[in-house]
């Protein structure tokens with residue numbers, strides 16, 4: 001297999017410059033194991049965070065989705081499972097904690113849990129090296145570095161990238177508007193955002209939103225990033241914890257089949273179906289309240305639809321399932337294993353970067 005090393009590999013101690021995005025509130029335990037064992041960075045998501053800690057803001061019935069365990073126990077179990085399944089390969093993994101102001105207390109509890117899990121087990125300490133914060137103010141989270149963690153923070157703009165840099169983030173993840181799930185109010189896509197952020201800060205930048213293959217990894221490197229973060233692409237893999245209906249929906253959709261409507265905190269990109277169209281209608285009819293940004297109000301569209309029976313992830317029906325996903329869904333047509341996917345991304349990017357100079361006349 002080709003070697004394509006960037007600064008990201010050296011910083012995190014991983015062979016390939018690819019991160020799996022956190023995808024809460026869903027479980028990404030099997031996915032993180034497969035991704036880390038494939039030499040990229042697997043990331044545990046904060047499972048059921050909103051659902052169990054703020055039941056009134058939950059998109060779906062928490063117990064039905066996540067069982068009886070409280071979210072901190074779910075996180076601990078995932079940390080133990082991923083440590084165990086990656087121990088022999090000594091693979092590195094991370095945990096994502098959204099730090100939106102609505103969830104600050106929960107975020108603090110999750111971060112504390114990560115720190116304590118590392119202190120309690122030497123394998124976890126060696127392998128769980130990364131924390132990825134997102135969706136909020138970076139400032140309070142620099143302290144994670146004092147506990148030996150590498151700190152990555154997700155931003156949607158140059159303004160927020162500068163804030164993350166002055167807070168001391170080790171890596172900034174610039175996340176374009178085409179990405180799946182929560183996105184910023186301003187629709188700035190990766191093609192503009194990534195090079196703008198890479199020029200504005202000295203901190204290394206990872207590109208997120210719209211990346212899925214070797215061509216897009218090579219493009220990200222040309223735009224000034226040191227690697228890519230993939231969300232939607234990793235859902236459609238054999239090992240991912242997501243339901244078959246979700247994986248199939250990603251494979252079937254073309255690039256125009258996503259919609260942005262109200263999410264838990266701010267806007268969110270959904271795979272287009274009857275459910276997503278209804279969330280858009282509800283978002284438009286509640287627009288003034290939505291823009292005020294109250295967490296429970298912001299979420300009421302999803303809640304109302306659930307009460308009316310429109311939203312039901314558990315029934316596995318493609319038209320009523322609530323599924324987040326990015327525009328890159330239109331570029332995803334298969335269901336590889338994670339290992340096949342990572343290998344094909346690296347091979348394609350390496351081959352493109354090697355052959356490109358021969359295809360361009362430079363005087």
Ligand SMILES: Cc1cc2nc3c(=O)[nH]c(=O)nc-3n(C[C@H](O)[C@H](O)[C@H](O)COP(=O)(O)O)c2cc1C
Nearest residue numbers: 021022023024134179180181209210230231232326
């Ligand atoms: C189902 C789903 C759930 C997500 N949940 C989170 C989350 O909890 N925290 C976070 O930082 N990003 C979350 N994201 C964003 C991803 O981490 C990643 O940045 C994004 O999917 C990249 O864009 P892409 O979908 O085009 O690859 C989520 C994305 C998806 C598709």
